[in-house]
Amino acid sequence: METFLGLDYNVWWYLVFGAVISGYAILDGFDLGAGALHLLLNKELSRRIALNAIGPVWDGNEVWLVIGGGALFAGFPVAYAAIFSAFYVPFMIFLVGLIFRGVAIEFRSKEPGLLWRKTWDIVYCVASIIISLSLGLMLGNVALGISLNEQKEFNGDWLSFFNFFSIMVAITTLALFMMHGAIYLVMKTENRLYTKLYILARQFIIFFVLSFVITTLYTLLYVPHLGDFFREHPTSFIIPVLMVLAIANIPRQLKIGKYRYAFISSSVTISLLLIMVALEVFPYLLYSRTNPDNSITIQNAAASAKTMKILLIIALIGTPLVATYTSFVFWTFKGKVKLDETSY
Amino acid sequence: MDVEILARIQFAFTIAFHYIYPPLSIGLGLLLVVFEGLYLKTGNKMYEQITRFWIKIFALIFGIGVATGIIMEFEFGTNWATYSKYVGDIFGSALAAEGIFAFALESGFLGILIFGWNRVSSKVHFFSTVMVFLGSMFSAIWIVVANSWQQTPAGYHIVGSGMEARAEITDFWAMVFNPSSVDRLIHVWIAAFLAGIFLVLSVNAWYILKGKHLEIAKPSFKIALVAATVFSLLQLFAGHRSADVVYKHQPAKLAALEGHYDSMAVADMFLLGYVDNKNQKVTGIKIPGGLSFLTQFDFKKPVKGLNAFKPDERPSQVNTIFQFYHIMIGIGMFMIALTLYASWLAFKNKLFEKRWLMWVFVWAVLGPQIANQTGWFAAEMGRQPWVVYGLLKTSDALSKTVTANQVVFSLILFTVVYMLLLVLFLYLLNKKIQHGPVDYGTKEDIDEGSKRDNPILDHSNGQNAAPAH
Numbered sequence: 001m002e003t004f005l006g007l008d009y010n011v012w013w014y015l016v017f018g019a020v021i022s023g024y025a026i027l028d029g030f031d032l033g034a035g036a037l038h039l040l041l042n043k044e045l046s047r048r049i050a051l052n053a054i055g056p057v058w059d060g061n062e063v064w065l066v067i068g069g070g071a072l073f074a075g076f077p078v079a080y081a082a083i084f085s086a087f088y089v090p091f092m093i094f095l096v097g098l099i100f101r102g103v104a105i106e107f108r109s110k111e112p113g114l115l116w117r118k119t120w121d122i123v124y125c126v127a128s129i130i131i132s133l134s135l136g137l138m139l140g141n142v143a144l145g146i147s148l149n150e151q152k153e154f155n156g157d158w159l160s161f162f163n164f165f166s167i168m169v170a171i172t173t174l175a176l177f178m179m180h181g182a183i184y185l186v187m188k189t190e191n192r193l194y195t196k197l198y199i200l201a202r203q204f205i206i207f208f209v210l211s212f213v214i215t216t217l218y219t220l221l222y223v224p225h226l227g228d229f230f231r232e233h234p235t236s237f238i239i240p241v242l243m244v245l246a247i248a249n250i251p252r253q254l255k256i257g258k259y260r261y262a263f264i265s266s267s268v269t270i271s272l273l274l275i276m277v278a279l280e281v282f283p284y285l286l287y288s289r290t291n292p293d294n295s296i297t298i299q300n301a302a303a304s305a306k307t308m309k310i311l312l313i314i315a316l317i318g319t320p321l322v323a324t325y326t327s328f329v330f331w332t333f334k335g336k337v338k339l340d341e342t343s344y
Numbered sequence: 345m346d347v348e349i350l351a352r353i354q355f356a357f358t359i360a361f362h363y364i365y366p367p368l369s370i371g372l373g374l375l376l377v378v379f380e381g382l383y384l385k386t387g388n389k390m391y392e393q394i395t396r397f398w399i400k401i402f403a404l405i406f407g408i409g410v411a412t413g414i415i416m417e418f419e420f421g422t423n424w425a426t427y428s429k430y431v432g433d434i435f436g437s438a439l440a441a442e443g444i445f446a447f448a449l450e451s452g453f454l455g456i457l458i459f460g461w462n463r464v465s466s467k468v469h470f471f472s473t474v475m476v477f478l479g480s481m482f483s484a485i486w487i488v489v490a491n492s493w494q495q496t497p498a499g500y501h502i503v504g505s506g507m508e509a510r511a512e513i514t515d516f517w518a519m520v521f522n523p524s525s526v527d528r529l530i531h532v533w534i535a536a537f538l539a540g541i542f543l544v545l546s547v548n549a550w551y552i553l554k555g556k557h558l559e560i561a562k563p564s565f566k567i568a569l570v571a572a573t574v575f576s577l578l579q580l581f582a583g584h585r586s587a588d589v590v591y592k593h594q595p596a597k598l599a600a601l602e603g604h605y606d607s608m609a610v611a612d613m614f615l616l617g618y619v620d621n622k623n624q625k626v627t628g629i630k631i632p633g634g635l636s637f638l639t640q641f642d643f644k645k646p647v648k649g650l651n652a653f654k655p656d657e658r659p660s661q662v663n664t665i666f667q668f669y670h671i672m673i674g675i676g677m678f679m680i681a682l683t684l685y686a687s688w689l690a691f692k693n694k695l696f697e698k699r700w701l702m703w704v705f706v707w708a709v710l711g712p713q714i715a716n717q718t719g720w721f722a723a724e725m726g727r728q729p730w731v732v733y734g735l736l737k738t739s740d741a742l743s744k745t746v747t748a749n750q751v752v753f754s755l756i757l758f759t760v761v762y763m764l765l766l767v768l769f770l771y772l773l774n775k776k777i778q779h780g781p782v783d784y785g786t787k788e789d790i791d792e793g794s795k796r797d798n799p800i801l802d803h804s805n806g807q808n809a810a811p812a813h
Contacts, residue, residue: 056455059410063443063451069417070440077432077510084421085743091422092754096761099411103765106407110772151507153425154745303433304503304512310437318444325452325475332456332463342459 002305009308010298013075014282016315020071022274024064026180026267031058033181035101035128036174037200038121046193047121051105052343053188056333058105060326062098074311078152078301079285086146086154086286087138090161094134100127109344129174136173140166143226143277145287148294152301156290165223168215175211176273179204180266183250187259188337198254201262205251229279236279243272348739350751351423354758356724358415360717361762365409367716370484370533371540372402373477378567380470394564395473396461397781398544401773403458408769410451412762417443423751426507427731427741433512434500434519435490442486450479484536488529489520494732495723496593498522502735511735523593527585534579535719538679539712541575544568546709547777549702557780566690573683579676584638590726591639594733595648596658597726601669602626602635603662607652610644611635614670619663624651626666659728668718668725675715682708 002009031054041047073080084091104124108117144165147156182201189197219226230236246268253262281287285301288294302308376398383391417439420428428436456464456472464472499518500511513519545568551561590598598604603619603626604611613635617628633643640647650658659665682704689695696702731738 052459056459059407059454060448060451062410062414063448066414066417066447067440067443069421070436070443073417073421073428073432074436074440077429077436080421080432080436081425081428081743084418085423085425085745088422088743088746088750089753091418092757095415095418096757098414099761099765102407102411103768106404107768107772110404110775151744153743158750303436306516307433307437307513310513310516311440314437314441314444318441318448322444322448322452325449329452329455332460340462342461 002309004312009305009312010075010302012312013071013302013308014298016312017068017071017075018274018278020064020068022271024061024068025270025274027061027064028058029177029270030054030181030184030263031061032101032128032132033177033179033204034185035124035181036132036178037182037185037204038125038128040200041193041196043193044117046196047117048109048339048344049189049193049337050185051108051124052339053185053337055105055344057329059102060329062102065098071311075303075308076285076296076298076301077303079296082148082152082154082286082296082301083138083142087141087158087161089158090134090137094131094138097127097131097134100124101131105344132174132177133170136170137161137166139173139277140169142286143169143281144223145284145289145295147290148286148288148296150294152294152296165215165218168211168218172208172211172215175204175208176266176270179208179250180263180270183254183259183263183266186254187263188335190336201254202251205247209247226280229282239272239276239279243269243276246272345748347746347748347751348742350748350755351742351746352738354423354751354755355419356721357755357762358412358419358758360720361766362409362412362416363716363720364713365405365412366480366483367536367539367712368405368543369402369409369540370477370480370536371538371712372398372405372543373473373480373540374537375540375544375568375571376402376473377477378571379564380473382567384466384470390560390563393781394560399457401543401776403454404769404772404776406454408765412765415758421743422754423743423746424731424741425743425745427736430510430736430741431494431732433510434493437513437516438486438490438493438520442483442490446479446482446486448479450476450483453479481533484532485529488532489522489525492525492528493519493522495528495727496522496524496589497732497735511732524586524589527582527589531579531582531586534575534582535712535716537575538572538579539716541568541572542679542705542709542712545572545705546707549705550777551780552696553699553702553706560781562696566695569683569686569690569695572679573687576676576679576683580680583673583676588639591647594727596650596653597665597723598635598639599648599650599652600659600662600665600726601722603666604635604647604649605651606649608646608648611639611647611649613638614666616670617666619666621660621662656729659726661725661728665722665725668722672715672719672722675711675718679708679711 004012007015034050034054038047038050041050069080072083100123104120104127108120108124111117138161141161141163144163146154147160149155179201182197182204185197186194186201230240246265249265250262250269253259253265283297283299284295285298286296288296303311376395379391379398380395382388383395420435453472453475456469457476460469460472497511499513499515499520499522501514502509503512504510545565548561548565548568551557552565587598587601590601599611602611602613603617605624610633612626612630612632614626615629615631617626617630619626631637636645636647637643639645650662686695686701686705689698689701727733729737729739731741
């Protein structure tokens with residue numbers, strides 16, 4: 001097993017994959033959250049400002065999903081094959097959701113008609129909600145494990161994906177994104193729209209905390225194996241503690257007007273949540289509930305050591321490049337939204 | 345219908361629909377770089393108008409390209425799980441490289457391209473345009489590399505056997521520069537340039553016919569015509585080189601392209617024809633020994649035919665492949681004739697007098713599109729029954745867990761959604777073309793944006809570096 005700085009390549013690539021997924025959840029998370037709350041904004045001008053707040057960046061954010069998909073395909077092809085064929089139906093709905101979200105943003109501004117715009121507002125909002133829910137549903141099932149056969153392919157009934165635990169994870173994901181999106185919009189707006197979003201942000205914090213608590217309680221009572229890691233490694237308890245602190249910090253920062261810190265706190269919350277899931281699931285990429293021997297791990301799903309090495313080199317070259325121009329784009333559009341003739 | 349046919353139909357449908365858009369983005373990207381470069385160099389407002397007009401159309405095309413492109417990345421996993429496991433080591437790395445080196449570049453700078461006019465200097469904006477164009481070119485590199493590896497695998501070895509078998513990289517650069525990569529990439533790039541260039545020609549020809557925006561349409565047309573002529577001619581050589589690679593590495597495909605059955609005989613080249621697969625006979629207009637000559641510069645030398653391969657190791661849809669291939673070539677020849685004739689008229693200063701020719705250009709936008717589609721269909725169907733040539737059969741590449749009903753569900757879903765997208769795309773494209781380029785010099789008609797809405801919010805604080813005007 002080839003290693004780099006004491007960790008073998010497969011673990012490194014798992015970390016890279018995790019970082020990309022986390023980046024996707026943070027970046028597209030606020031786009032999706034903004035979309036999910038879109039219909040709660042009543043005025044045409046408010047909706048335009050909200051759309052233009054994500055306008056120049058949402059496409060770049062979605063790229064993280066593409067990179068994540070490529071990272072899984074290249075590094076853990078067995079997991080890529082198993083996950084997407086298993087979640088066939090929810091994933092197709094997710095993809096169609098992505099299509100509609102994208103074109104709704106793009107098409108809405110192209111016609112002045114009221115009906116046209118209202119239609120795309122609804123499409124945009126519903127698509128964002130469906131994307132968030134299906135992402136959460138799939139995450140819940142990955143955490144829980146699904147039924148895999150000896151060829152490491154799904155052999156169960158896809159309706160079993162709609163179990164209580166996964167549905168709760170789906171709702172929590174939606175709540176998390178709505179909170180995150182509202183905070184982002186608070187950061188980007190002024191005056192009355194800002195006040196409205198500020199109130200919404202506080203409500204979504206409560207929505208998120210409630211659904212998170214219910215999911216956690218349910219996990220502790222009915223899915224105890226998802227707590228094994230934290231029981232065995234008491235020091236790791238620092239992670240949930242940090243997460244609670246990060247959540248608690250959000251309303252505090254909002255109150256004193258430090259929106260950027262509130263946004264960072266909610267981004268940290270997303271990362272810590274994913275880290276918790278990853279720690280619980282590790283070293284499994286997809287756990288087989290029916291026969292643990294058929295589980296997909298980061299070892300038995302991995303590409304060859306040679307490919308892993310190539311991928312890590314690609315990541316080492318690519319990451320600084322992507323980070324540089326992503327920051328440049330965000331910096332260019334920093335500050336409150338100002339509409340001009342190029343806006344949506 | 346069985347899962348294999350359904351999954352193939354779905355893949356073909358989703359990729360064919362997707363492939364309307366990326367070539368347009370690449371080709372338009374090239375002209376955007378030219379137009380904006382001219383604006384930067386000359387300071388002539390006209391070029392700014394042209395650039396801004398085409399960026400709006402670029403945004404529309406790019407949006408649908410992205411929306412339909414994401415499907416493609418995941419369709420390998422959803423419908424072709426066995427394939428994904430088999431080639432993940434190789435194909436996956438190309439896709440990952442595409443995501444990080446190309447797509448991220450393109451999508452990142454797209455925001456500045458579309459929304460950045462008033463936020464960055466004109467030089468930074470031009471830089472963003474170049475980056476978006478390069479990003480789309482890089483995308484093509486990795487996608488063509490991945491596909492070329494399926495056509496002419498190299499730099500790998502097979503590990504395991506039966507269901508566990510998979511290809512692993514032994515030499516990354518040999519994988520990237522497999523025998524067909526470079527020639528096919530150039531062929532695809534030029535085809536993409538032509539798709540975008542002919543869109544620009546079409547729109548401007550229409551303006552000229554309608555007597556609208558003449559001061560902009562005529563120079564735009566001439567610039568695009570130069571590019572169209574150059575690339576149409578270059579495509580002749582690039583196409584020939586691609587065919588030569590097929591001759592050397594995929595003889596069964598080459599035989600199918602010309603409907604050449606005899607296992608070892610002098611091969612003809614057809615201009616038009618029809619293949620009777622059952623009786624192994626082609627009727628049509630032909631150049632005797634033409635294929636022999638094109639591949640070996642000798643009318644008398646034999647070429648391997650379809651019968652040299654076992655029936656289950658050669659393509660079966662010979663007539664379809666033959667027709668698609670010949671449609672592509674026909675269109676290529678037509679574009680050469682059309683652009684050369686138009687260039688000659690332009691040289692004589694008579695170009696815009698010929699209304700019929702302008703009408704031809706209005707409709708010629710379909711030429712590269714049809715050639716792109718038929719060319720790819722010929723390439724992909726000609727590779728059958730293999731998904732990775734000589735290594736893995738398409739019928740063995742499926743997801744075993746996905747049922748026919750599930751594929752019917754997603755196929756119907758995509759059909760409905762894509763038809764809707766196509767209608768909306770054509771409607772909005774037409775609307776933007778009708779609206780035409782606007783003069784950014786005067787505040788009154790600054791944009792449809794100001795007319796369509798409440799007064800623009802004016803927050804002058806923090807407005808940095810407005811463009812030259």
